[in-house]
Every structure is written in C-alpha cells, then in structure tokens.
Amino acid sequence: MINEKIRNIAIIAHVDHGKTSLVNELLKQGQVFRDNQQVEDRVMDSNALERERGITILSKNCSCQYKGVKINIIDTPGHADFGGEVERVLKMVDGVLLVVDAFEGPMPQTRFVLEKALALQLKVIVVINKIDRQDARISEVIDEVLELFLELDANEEQLNSPFIFASARAGIASAVKDVKGSDMTPLFEKILEYIPAPEGDESGPCQMLVSSAEHNDYVGKLAVGKISRGTLKVGANVTLCNYHDDKKVKSKIVSLYVFEGLKKVPVESATVGEIVCVAGLEGVQIGDTICDSETVEPIEFVKIAEPSVEMTFMVNDSPFAGKEGKFVTSRHLRDRLYKEAVKDLSLRVSDGQTAEQFKVCGRGEMHLSILIENMRRDGYEFQVSMPKVLIKEKNGVKCEPVDRLYLDVPEDCTGVVMQKMGIRKGELVQMTPHGNRMKMEFTIPSRGLFGFKSELLTDTRGEGVINSIFYEYQPWKGEIKRKEYGSLIAHETGDAIVYGLYNAQERGDLFIGPGTPVYAGMVVGQNPKGDDIVVNVCKRKHLSNCRASGSDDALRLTPPRKMSLEDAIEFLGDDEILEVTPKSFRIRKIILDHNLRMRERGKILRGEI
Secondary structure, three states, X not given: OEOOOEEEEEEEEOOOOOHHHHHHHHHHXXXXXXXXXXXXXXXXXXXXXXXXXXXXXXXXXXXXXXXXXXXXXXXXXXXXXXXXXXXXXXXXXXXXXXXXXXXXXXXXXXXXXXXXHHHOOOEEEEEEEXXXXXXXXXXXXXXXXXXXXXXXOOXXXXXXXXXXXXXXXXXXXXOOOOOOOOOOHHHHHHHHHHOOOOEOOOOXXXXXXXXXXXXXXXXXXXXXXXXXXXXXXXXXEEEEEEOOOOOEEEEEOOEEEEXXXXXXXXXXXXXXXXXXXXXXXXXXXXXXXXXXXXXXXXXXXXXXXXXXXXXXXXXXXXXXXXXXXXXXXXXXXXXXXXXXXXXXXXXXXXXXXXXXXXXXXXXXXXXXXXHHHHHHHOOEOEEEEOOEEOOEEEOOEEEEEEEEEEEEEEHHHHHHHHHHHHHOOOEEEEXXXXXXXXXXXXXXXXXXXXXXXXXXXXXXXXXXXXXXXXXXXXXXXXXXXXXXXXXXXXXXXXXXXHHHHHHHOOOOEEOOXXXXXXXXXXXXXXXXXXXXXXXXXXXXXXXXXXXXXXXXXXXXXXXXXXXXXXXXXXXXXXXXXXXXXXXXXXXXXXXXXXXXXXXXXXXXXXXXX
C-alpha cells in the first residue's frame, strides 16, 4: 500500500544556511498559522540556547498541509557536533531538502549530511537559498553542488535531482534560476511530485523503528518514529526488540500522538507512513523496534558515529561549593548525565575513578559545551576537566582522531595561519583564492583545534571563518604545545579590590572586576608570557595620614575580559578544571594550595610522576 496522503521530508544543510527559516515559511504558507497571526522568526528553534546562538541543536518534528497532503517535516541541526541527530532522523523520511547558501555554496556539513542521505537512497531536492543576497553566485553554486554529488558517487537519478531557487526570508521560491517566485508554491509542488509517498503493508503486523526520543513531564518518555508496517493503536500490546541484541520487552501503548503543525495531537490509531509519538513504553531506547507481540522482527538501525572527545564531570569541591546551585550531589549529577546518554546516542557516559567523577564522551567541544550549558541553566553545579581526544589502537599502533578543517581568511593573514597550523600539526590539502580572501583546507589532529578558534579570530581581526568535521583515525602525530600562555592565580580568598587588580593587570589580562569573590588557587587572568604567576587581587593599600583608601578611585583599570563557556573550556590546561554554577564560570587549579602545587610540579619536572 502507498499512502498518497503523506510525504515525509527532512531539511538538511550546513549551519546557518537557512534551514529553520525555510521551515518557518513552509509552516506559514502550509495552513499552520492564521493569516493575521504573529509568528516569531525561527519558530522551530524553541530551546532558549538555540535562539541565543542562532543554531539548531535538536531535530524537531512538525507538519503542514498542501492540496490535501500532509507533509511531515523534520528540521535537523547543521553543526557537525550534532551529526548524530541528523543520522538517526533520516531513517524516518523518504526524501530530503538540501539547503545550500547562494553565496557560500556547499560547506563541510553539507557534504556530511548529503553523504548520509545518498547512502540511504533518499530522494534529494536541492534548494539554493538566499538568492536575494547581493553577493549571490547562483550558477557557480549549482556547479559546486553537482561536483559534490559526483565526489560522493551519486547514481544517475541522484545526479538529476531537481533544483529550487528560494529566499526563505522573503518567502519565495522558483523552479527557474532567473525567474523570481512570488511564494513557496514551486517548492510544495516539487515535494509532492518528486518525494515518494511512504509505502508498506497496512494489514500486516505493526512495526516501527524508534528514531528519536523525547521526555514529557506528564506522560514520561515519548518514542518517535515512522510506522513501516501495520497499524498502531492505543491500548495495543507490543514487544520492544533491538536488531543488535536479544532484547524482548513486552509493553503497552498508553497514548499515541501525530504531529499537526507545531503540536502533538492525540489519536486512537495511526497507520503506515505516519510519523508518530508513542507514550507508555517502559525502557524504550533509540534504535529499538516496536513490534506486534506475535511477530517480533527488529529493524536494523544506522550505526551512529563514535564520539571523539572526552571530559570528566565532577562534583564541585571548591571553597564556594553549594552556594549557587540547586543540584550539587553526585546522585544529581549521575542521574542527569545517564538520562542525557539515553536521549543523545552520540554521548557516552561512564563512571569515573571515584564515586564523584563521571567520564563523558561526545562528538566535539561544542557538543559537550551545549550539555554543560543546559545543565547549568537547569540549576546544576559541578566541575569539568580539560577536553581530551579518545585514543584508539589499530594493529598495535596508537591512533588519534583527525579532522578536516576548512578556513576562509583574508589573504594577508595566510602566513600567520600557516604558521599556527604548522605548530598544531596541520597538513595543507588545498588552498584556493576567492577575491581578496583565501579558502584553505587542512587535515589536523582534533586536539590541535582545542583553543584555536579564539586564536584565529585574533589573528584575522575577527574576519576568519572556521569549520571542521571528523575525518578519520590516523597514527599519533606527536606532542602539540597546547598553551602558549600562563595563568594569573589568586593568592588568597576574599573580594577583588581595585588596588590589587591594578597591580595584577600589569602582569596580563584579567578575567574579573572589583568586588568579585575569589579563592586561593582560582585563575583570575592570563599571562601572555607563558608562566603561571600568583597575584594578590585582594590586596589593600596600607592606610596612613598621607594615604587614604579613597584615592584608589584614581587608579584606572582595564575592562576585564569576559569569558564565555567555550572560551573557558579552551583556556583550560592540564592542571586546571572549570567550576560551573548557574551564576558563574570559575577556572581553578586542581591543587589550590600554592606550596603543594609547586611541590607537585617539581616532581613532574624531575620525572618522579
């Protein structure tokens, strides 16, 4: 049976090429909102963090109507660190809209998501977006997209994928390059014409692969997927099984939802081709198959790419522990991290060396920093270590993850970038001039990218563009000097004073201002000369008849450098950890006492450790 009343599509693209804006317009013109309804920009980026950063982190489901056909749409992330989200949701759809910026053309993540879609034999509609940009180069971008198809060994049918030319912001699309559209009708028509309707045996025993999971405070865990056979009904007894193990768990469907617009609508039953949410299944995990109890047949699930970066999450034991957070114990930390691992298959969580430590592995620094930020906003207080890459052994050889790095920098910055790449063991693959800018491609150890983004922005006066994606594991490249700078470390516990800060700022860049509470061993600034220096930012001026504390006001302080979460993680050295609370980030030394720290350092230098 072919369900002609449904089309299932995913929108895939590199970060910031306009996926979420395109979904906005499809929803607006697909009868989801009233004509006079005020709709906020990027309505699908519902998470506060997504709206702040302007990126999609979690895939989202929604639907719209066109000519009596329901179009289920999945908006996917564009950043490489969230590629796991893209990989699994593609199992739910029959076709994809590949969105490409009319100026930038195909970028690293474009290659990644397209490769996954072609491997699953999905139909592709290429949407050249932002055609109204002044610097749009539509003809060249078409050629670049076709070159990418060829590089990815696309078959003849895939090479003949249709192109649509759109401006998501203006709400227009056209099937002809030089003809300006008036609305999204050409795109809707192409979806109905080119994307196949889902098929399956409607009368057979039910079968559904769980491609993603959500949590609801009222009904508990929700399993999301596409029904590939039969009909799911509320109250039906089913069995959960998994292709990769012997799992067989009997369960019952308590509630069933379909996506209508941006909402989940309860239904009594749903049939082949529909994307649904199922509630009431205890122990359900992404990759499980929901089957009729009489016919237990698991569906093979796509293997998610392995994580490549590891951090240790610890209970906060600093002198300020427990003052700012709501959830501070190891039990709180454990429960949250293991819940996240169930929801996000790209995340690996395991117990650490002590009961208060947990090893967390992810796809990259951003992947883990988003987790840290979400936990912080939810009231958690904890500490994290410096990120480290995961090492594998292949045929007795120590191997490390290597990324493909894509840089777009001003031409006069090429020399300094090449120098930095040499220090970080980067190898140039190709270099292409674009006007007064240079596009460069490198292979580089993943650990060589730690802390590089902020360096690049400094070296290119804020004009450098950086993108990276995991490439492969290669033999260990040798030592890389990670930090060319040292830390300014607080000498004692107290509040930072203008007089103390004024003297400390001569040594380097400060991270704090007057009145900031500090403790001994806390990092309060950066020393550009490379060594750690202990400074007393709490030091007061000795008062006498001739010198009054009021004269401190005449001391001029340089504004402190405000550290974002990513900046703080990039800054960390081997002997430092980051204290994270709902209100603050504090970089600190693992050993707070200065004398003990010096003794430990001496042992390392003497080779005793």
